[in-house]
Amino acid sequence: xxxxxTVAARKxxxxxxxxxxxxxxxxxxxxxxxxxxxxxSQGFQSLTLDFFLNDPRPVGEAGGGMRNAIxxxxxxxxxxxxxxxPIGVLSGVYLSEYRGTRxxxxxxxxxxxxxxVPSIVIGVFAYGVAVLxxxxxxxxxxxxxxxxxxxxxxxxxxxxxxxxxxxxLREGALALGATRxxxxxxxxxxxxxPGIITGIVLALARVAGETAPLLFTxxxxxxxxxxxxxxxxxxxxxxxxxxxxxxxxxxRQAWAGALVLVTIVLVCSVAARLATARLTQLREQ
Amino acid sequence: xxxxxPPLLSVPRPSTPAAPDLGRQLKIDVxxxxxxxxxxxALEDISIRIQPNVVTAFIGPSGCGKSTFLRTxxxxxxxxxxxxxEGQVLIDGHDxxxxxxxxxxxxxxVGMVFQKSNPFPKSVFDNVAYGLRINRMVSSRSELAGxxxxxxxxxxxxxxxxxxxxxxxxxxxGGQQQRLCIARTLAVRPDIILMDEPASALDPIATQRIEExxxxxxxxxxxxxxxHNMQQAARVSDHTAFFxxxxxxxxxxxxxxxxxxxxKLTEDYLxxxxx
Numbered sequence: 001x002x003x004x005x006t007v008a009a010r011k012x013x014x015x016x017x018x019x020x021x022x023x024x025x026x027x028x029x030x031x032x033x034x035x036x037x038x039x040x041s042q043g044f045q046s047l048t049l050d051f052f053l054n055d056p057r058p059v060g061e062a063g064g065g066m067r068n069a070i071x072x073x074x075x076x077x078x079x080x081x082x083x084x085x086p087i088g089v090l091s092g093v094y095l096s097e098y099r100g101t102r103x104x105x106x107x108x109x110x111x112x113x114x115x116x117v118p119s120i121v122i123g124v125f126a127y128g129v130a131v132l133x134x135x136x137x138x139x140x141x142x143x144x145x146x147x148x149x150x151x152x153x154x155x156x157x158x159x160x161x162x163x164x165x166x167x168x169l170r171e172g173a174l175a176l177g178a179t180r181x182x183x184x185x186x187x188x189x190x191x192x193x194p195g196i197i198t199g200i201v202l203a204l205a206r207v208a209g210e211t212a213p214l215l216f217t218x219x220x221x222x223x224x225x226x227x228x229x230x231x232x233x234x235x236x237x238x239x240x241x242x243x244x245x246x247x248x249x250x251x252r253q254a255w256a257g258a259l260v261l262v263t264i265v266l267v268c269s270v271a272a273r274l275a276t277a278r279l280t281q282l283r284e285q
Numbered sequence: 286x287x288x289x290x291p292p293l294l295s296v297p298r299p300s301t302p303a304a305p306d307l308g309r310q311l312k313i314d315v316x317x318x319x320x321x322x323x324x325x326x327a328l329e330d331i332s333i334r335i336q337p338n339v340v341t342a343f344i345g346p347s348g349c350g351k352s353t354f355l356r357t358x359x360x361x362x363x364x365x366x367x368x369x370x371e372g373q374v375l376i377d378g379h380d381x382x383x384x385x386x387x388x389x390x391x392x393x394x395v396g397m398v399f400q401k402s403n404p405f406p407k408s409v410f411d412n413v414a415y416g417l418r419i420n421r422m423v424s425s426r427s428e429l430a431g432x433x434x435x436x437x438x439x440x441x442x443x444x445x446x447x448x449x450x451x452x453x454x455x456x457x458x459g460g461q462q463q464r465l466c467i468a469r470t471l472a473v474r475p476d477i478i479l480m481d482e483p484a485s486a487l488d489p490i491a492t493q494r495i496e497e498x499x500x501x502x503x504x505x506x507x508x509x510x511x512x513h514n515m516q517q518a519a520r521v522s523d524h525t526a527f528f529x530x531x532x533x534x535x536x537x538x539x540x541x542x543x544x545x546x547x548x549k550l551t552e553d554y555l556x557x558x559x560x
Binding site: 100166168169170171172173174175176177178179182186187190191 | 359361364366389390392393396397399401403404405406407415416419420466469470473
């Protein structure tokens, strides 16, 4: 009799717990669902071909787009990648090859700290080294700020993905007379390459959505510019400017810009998932 | 037969057991080798002499040190942090742990096949060509292709892969992958081939093919094979060494070890009393 009651009580408790877990998941997903819903529903109608092909028009004039900002974001992230990919990937190789050493733990700790530094602080740093000395804002300064943000992300993902490569492959290469450097360059890095590229793409997606470090580095530009030494527009800063403006037309463009950004991040994440899954398969073989 | 493998004398020294001394060129001559993982001694005072063109099997229970010992022969243990070697390993009369030894050249000469097949995630062709390319052992593309074909034929896998050389090596079966790894090892023309349980992950038919391969390869190479499978040791090897707790307990002709071992421990292991 008592034991039956205990079983019943246990079942109730169990369902309560599972219910609470399910509820938490839903609560956690609701904001994401709302963001996606609003961005898509609001942004989609403004997302015309003009949006991609035209520069901003003066207030009050209908139409116009974010061509200058889209080109600006591409230039800024391209520059950031140029700075961060070699440094990040090579650091990642060092971290995985010399993972037991003291210096590696210091580097790892530094990378994690840098990763946690608020992006606006990195912006201030870039302002100090790349804006103040030249006395004006530039795309270079913005790219530098984004590049600094990318380095730790790329270094740590590279390290983790290299560690996923089975040790047997390294031994196989060494046993054929490869030096350590050769084994890394010809077998280990190529085996992890899809994953490393994924990490780079994710880092790009992350910095493409950054606003704060650009506010006082690349600043903004109402006009089309392809110069690295001039201030340049970016989708995020443009979005910020438009969103806080009082004009209905600009609000619509801001939504469209948000949709473009969210789409970029989403596509990158999905691609990353697929590539990592392939690498995990390789490991399990 | 007897001129190749004369009866081995059993020397009554428990830690340095029977070693054949044939008055001819030894391929591998190990003198009082000890191996440490940090403070832990994994191998104790191993002495063994291995002649050219014979197959030597290392048997013993898990953790007895047979794989560790195999890996001291091409210095694969060097990559383990805190590993240390004492004693001497002479290959063709040269101490491989001596100063100024080129480990890369050593590993080219002493090839290794691993327990789990480990083809690189590259094409079949690139796998076999890998060692030739990194060591710059060929001067033309046609020479490279020739060496790849020759190696695949030696490893008895050419007929199965000749039409899919550009396909990924990972798409092949486990047994094929292992023979590909053997081909990859043969391509750099080693003298000695170390095999660390090469068939333990394979089905009986794939295992049989590997064993036939070993039999054919010993004409050209000196082979040392670690195996868990005593029947396999009996089938493929000329000499057998029995390891126990980091020591070499008994070493001699395979028939002798399997039919009339001189050590009680060997007999107990072979009859399944432990291990």
